[in-house]
Amino acid sequence: MVSDLQGLVQSAVDNGSVPGAVALVARGDAVEVAAAGTAELGGRTPMARDSIFRIASLTKSVASALALLLIEQGRIGHDDPIATWLPELAHPKVARTPDAPLDDVVPARRPITVADLLTSRAGWGFPDDFTWPAIGALFDKGSQQHGRDPQLVPAPDQWLKNLAEVPMVFQPGERWLYNTCSDILGALMARATDTPLPELMAELVFEPLGMTDTGFAVPAEQIARFTSGYAPGEHGLDLVDPREGQWSTLPAFPSGAGGLVSTVDDYHAFARTLLPGATGLLSEQSVREMTTDHLTAEQRAASRLFLEGQGWGSGGSVDIAPVEPWNVVGRYGWTGGTGTTAHVIPATGTVAVLMTQVAMTSPTPVPLQRDFWTYAARR
Template sequence: MSKRSVSFDPGAPHLALRFVLAGLAFAAATATGTPAAAQEATSIQGFATARLARIAPVMRAEIEKGTMPGAVTLIARNGKLVHVEAHGFLDSAKTRPMPRDAVFRGFSMTKPVVAVAALALIEQGRLNLRDPLAQYFPEFKEMKVFIEVQDERGRTTRVAVPAKRPILIWDLFRHTAGFTYAGSAPFPELTAAYERADVESRDTDVSNEEFVNRLAAIPLAYEPGTRWEYSVATDVLGLVVEKVVGKRLDLHLAETIFGPIGMKETSFQLRPEQAGRLADAYDADPLKVELWKASRPEQDPAKRYVHGGAGMLTTAEDYFRFAQMVLNGGELDGVRILSRKSVGFMLSNHIQGLIGSPLPTTGPGYGFGLGWGVRLAEGGGYAPGSPGDAMWAGAGGTSFTVDRQEGIVGVIMTAGPSTRQHTRFLFKDLLYGALTE
């Protein structure tokens, strides 16, 4: 087993007690005037316990000022949990305390999981990055792309012309297929087309066939392979996985990833016993209504196409297990999901020389691998990190980071769509601010 394989202790009350004792010790040391150096001498896996104790007060302050109703924060190093804590409340009214096993709408934190599943098929020789998408869905064989032209009066208009090259499976992984999202489309014609076709199945239950037909009928935003544009590409990749394995995506993920590595709370449909632990956003959050309508966690996934880009429900400790598997080089507790080289390939930058970047999600200083944002250098970012660290985030307020250089996994789960950028970078500051060795 890798030296960074997770040692996951379900008897975590002992861990919680250690945090309480550490906090009491910190308070006592402060009260007696013990030097700061002595206060920070106690550490867990190189994290100063006194600095980890900063996280709860900061989260409490954010909750009190209305950033989000609550949160669950988790930090691990070398496979050892050093911090897991629930903060605040599950609900908008702040009447139900947040449990550590709260269930969150993962939204785009689904994407790295689907990327791993697709990469596993490549390892098996059942899929290839160079495969044209039309090999699996002929509807995408003759795509058109919008280009700008000037009419005889010098006015700029857009027309659709045949794309210069086909969409490849590689493009689906790295968001270079030319697809987009309605909410972030680069020009109004695309926004209108995506909304009119309900491509993202926000208002109606769109089937696999309807999704493919509607999306293929809309011209691409850009020539395939020329620009990074965040999009429904991972939803399409999920349908490719379904086509290859002959099984619905959520069922395939449960059999090949969730079950084997012990992600017992993760699925694409909220189970009855989880209903009382589903985290909610503030009713006043301006993004809540539309996002929650699109999520539909209680609905049977079979009613519409399974959203490989946004449909997963998970917990902090479940997602930690997935992230730790990747940090370990594709293995967790003796179960290998990917090879070490495949993980390295996945977490390398695949958009060199292209226009566009994942800056709105990752902040500056990141490229993009096969489904993950990847840090390019030590500096140039909004928060500390390491070259090659990988992360992604969900529109509902969740985020995670995998720092292979430091052996760190960090996860923050909130239900705060409008404040998600603030909380993800705040947490990274707290995480790295506690690392002293």
């Protein structure tokens, strides 16, 4: 285990795991940042502290914080049925059994609520078993491509119509399922406020926190700071998303599940507001709600593909057992499928953010992420 942060990210560059990486570990005002490698494979642009990354599912925490802020403002409520703003989802069907054919469905036993979305228990989403017909339909109808291909997803109105055609695999509140609830939540917030999600996030989150490099697209004048996107291939890393292209304009569907770009400093500005006693965004009650596990033991056990010694708060996981060296009870955060990870550790007041541009091939975190978590937990 490398003993310093610079050495940790440099070792990942040296062994070919990533072209480059930027990492930040902060406790209070003491902030340690390391950057290594380049913004593109074999390129000349050095990775820098202000490099911009596709943060993928780190977006989920931001979307949840925004929703809790709207709840504090009285604009939406925990127990409100989502059909108030999303009539397309007023009468969802549920697969009779999780592996049932698409036409073997029963009605939902109760309306889906905002709370169901916040805890990812609405009934749509990804389980441990991707072979179920409804999950295939979710990919086909929902166009779940936003982490890498945001421009391929239809606009919210059409996306919701498509989703309404997909059976839920569990009844509302019955089971934790990954990803889709955050996209529904983003669409709901835009409808509830009559404001496009990019504008709403900018007004209520990014601008107050000084997150000047975070959004759903990269401005033309900043594209040189954007990193190219890669995925592991048969003979090394394959370029799957060049820096110039689809991230230069806003997508039709701004994804609350995985649509943002950001920098380590911007995400640190957000994440530190989730520490106990922090100010600047949410009330202490909302922070506790966001960073407290809401799942039952049965729900956690059914989701081990995604959760390792963890439960789920809102928009991120919560460590509940020290099963690995990096697990710290109460640690909150998540990973992004494009190669990012960010957590807060309330017990030590730590914020840890790691950004790379190499996509994960499964929900299982890669060695660099695990090494970084272990480093942050020891600080």
